[in-house]
Amino acid sequence: MESVDRRLLVTGGAGFIGSHVVEAALADGWTVAVLDDLSSGRRAHVPSGVAFYEIDVRDAGGVQAAVRDFSPTVISHQAAQASVSVSVRDPLLDAEINIRGGLHILEAARTNKVHRIVFASTGGAIYGEVSSGAADECTPERPYSPYATSKFAFERYMETYRQQYGLQAISLRYANVYGPRQNPHGEAGVVAIFLQHLRKGEPLQINARQTLGDDGCLRDYVYVADVARANLAAARGDTPALLNVGTGQSTSTRALAEALAKEVGVTPILTSALPRPGDLKRSVLDSTLASSLLGTPTSLDAGLRQLVLWSELEDAAQTNF
Numbered sequence: 001m002e003s004v005d006r007r008l009l010v011t012g013g014a015g016f017i018g019s020h021v022v023e024a025a026l027a028d029g030w031t032v033a034v035l036d037d038l039s040s041g042r043r044a045h046v047p048s049g050v051a052f053y054e055i056d057v058r059d060a061g062g063v064q065a066a067v068r069d070f071s072p073t074v075i076s077h078q079a080a081q082a083s084v085s086v087s088v089r090d091p092l093l094d095a096e097i098n099i100r101g102g103l104h105i106l107e108a109a110r111t112n113k114v115h116r117i118v119f120a121s122t123g124g125a126i127y128g129e130v131s132s133g134a135a136d137e138c139t140p141e142r143p144y145s146p147y148a149t150s151k152f153a154f155e156r157y158m159e160t161y162r163q164q165y166g167l168q169a170i171s172l173r174y175a176n177v178y179g180p181r182q183n184p185h186g187e188a189g190v191v192a193i194f195l196q197h198l199r200k201g202e203p204l205q206i207n208a209r210q211t212l213g214d215d216g217c218l219r220d221y222v223y224v225a226d227v228a229r230a231n232l233a234a235a236r237g238d239t240p241a242l243l244n245v246g247t248g249q250s251t252s253t254r255a256l257a258e259a260l261a262k263e264v265g266v267t268p269i270l271t272s273a274l275p276r277p278g279d280l281k282r283s284v285l286d287s288t289l290a291s292s293l294l295g296t297p298t299s300l301d302a303g304l305r306q307l308v309l310w311s312e313l314e315d316a317a318q319t320n321f
Helices: 016-027 059-072 084-089 091-111 147-164 191-200 224-235 253-264 286-293 298-320
Strands: 007-011 031-036 051-055 074-077 115-120 168-174 176-178 204-206 219-224 240-244 272-275
Touching: 007 016, 007 059, 016 031, 016 074, 016 224, 031 059, 031 298, 051 059, 059 091, 074 091, 074 253, 084 091, 084 147, 091 115, 091 147, 115 147, 115 224, 168 224, 176 191, 176 224, 176 298, 191 204, 191 298, 204 253, 204 286, 219 224, 219 298, 224 240, 224 286, 240 286, 253 298
Parallel strands: 007 031, 007 074, 031 051, 074 115, 115 168, 168 240, 176 219, 204 272
Antiparallel strands: none
């Protein structure tokens, strides 16, 4: 681990993954600040005592002011347009947030002498179709959706900033992340969506992989605590410049629905739908390198169990309140 002043700015730190990064960093002794526009995140997710900047990454002046004020040594860039479906419908919006907004972060890092940036990239989309086996860090990138393309483009910008300005840059390519605080009201996050429907007794829609009625797309589901742990290792400089963060295990949408329903204790009502535009048929990451650095990832069954327990505790707390 490098010796570096431990001041971490987390963009998107009021959101799903970002809030877990914030908590992990605080537990690890970092001084932490959050930059978030609260378009999908919640102010309540930011712990008391953590500096908070309500700023959209598309606001160049606001980003510069926040970075200058907090003076981070490391930026964890989690803020993003994170829906493949939205990117297919509106690629300009996707690029405005993920590329132009990202460049505002890079420029603020460069001009304020930030030591390192850790980027929430996507392995679940950037490698394209993984017809067999699992994609490792040497697998050629084949972005299929505007979302994957914007993430890959920002990785290239980071490499340019490393070469031109000496900014250390680490890309973490996530598989499909799930866990507590994931938003069930958007279009990303099938686990959160399924959990909400199950608890309401509503049917779960299985979007087909190829043919209506099949088991759905195959994905690698990684628990959010494992992702937060990877971010902290990267912030400390304990990872290579590119790292897959997943489990290497392939799970169909139908199998996911049945496993989650089992943890909830209900029999799921499953319906079938056609494939969604932009969806990959199969995406699985080889995370051997991450496992060697961070330990064995959380199994899907264990992660779903923790998620369901958290949701029950949340419901109980709201009822008592």
